[in-house]
Amino acid sequence: MTIAQTETGLARLMKERRSVHQFESREVDVGLVEELLDTSVWAPNHRLTQPWRFVLVRGEGRRRIADIARRNAEKRESDPAKRAELGQTFYDRFMNVPLILVVVMSENPNMAVREEDYAAVSCLIQNFSLLAWEQGIGLVWESYPLLTQTEFRDTLGIGLGERAVASLHMGYPAKVPPAQPRIPASERLTIVDTP
Numbered sequence: 001m002t003i004a005q006t007e008t009g010l011a012r013l014m015k016e017r018r019s020v021h022q023f024e025s026r027e028v029d030v031g032l033v034e035e036l037l038d039t040s041v042w043a044p045n046h047r048l049t050q051p052w053r054f055v056l057v058r059g060e061g062r063r064r065i066a067d068i069a070r071r072n073a074e075k076r077e078s079d080p081a082k083r084a085e086l087g088q089t090f091y092d093r094f095m096n097v098p099l100i101l102v103v104v105m106s107e108n109p110n111m112a113v114r115e116e117d118y119a120a121v122s123c124l125i126q127n128f129s130l131l132a133w134e135q136g137i138g139l140v141w142e143s144y145p146l147l148t149q150t151e152f153r154d155t156l157g158i159g160l161g162e163r164a165v166a167s168l169h170m171g172y173p174a175k176v177p178p179a180q181p182r183i184p185a186s187e188r189l190t191i192v193d194t195p
């Protein structure tokens with residue numbers, strides 16, 4: 001039987017998962033997030049370096065990030081009449097995300113190991129995304145410039161030798177975007193079976 005004929009469980013979850021940007025205000029249970037993370041760490045990881053840690057930002061904690069986003073936006077706007085409004089828009093954008101999970105990777109001094117570590121962290125994030133989706137929780141992997149900004153890093157205690165790989169904006173979806181079709185891998189497959 002092919003996967004298409006038996007499409008349930010994991011295959012279905014993979015295809016139906018979407019990056020979600022709009023959330024209900026409903027909170028996500030921190031205990032559940034911990035549980036999902038404890039499962040996600042079973043990602044493949046060469047040398048078992050386990051290079052990850054996590055910063056969970058919620059409730060009033062979100063103000064730390066929202067305030068920085070507001071200041072950034074205000075700095076970009078030269079028109080004083082529009083400045084406050086733009087700042088508020090960016091502030092609200094962060095305050096409307098129920099839970100922000102920053103995935104932090106320790107940067108191995110060996111660049112080959114570091115690259116493999118980034119791959120392992122990515123596997124972990126995909127594990128987590130699928131497990132969350134299974135629980136009805138949506139998220140989007142955000143890789144915005146904030147992640148490298150000193151103010152952002154300092155307020156979340158991200159130190160030297162650490163990389164903020166992703167900011168996962170999470171919550172119960174208010175809106176699930178339509179799927180963006182993928183090119184079948186079979187069209188990109190080269191089979192080598194001759195000497």
Ligand SMILES: Cc1cc2nc3c(=O)[nH]c(=O)nc-3n(C[C@H](O)[C@H](O)[C@H](O)COP(=O)(O)O)c2cc1C
Pocket residue numbers: 017018019020140141142143144180
């Ligand atoms: C490394 C990485 C970085 C991403 N960064 C962003 C981002 O900064 N903002 C965003 O909206 N989506 C980001 N995404 C999500 C992709 O845009 C999204 O997966 C893609 O549009 C396909 O949509 P789907 O996940 O709903 O299938 C990122 C995904 C990955 C793997």
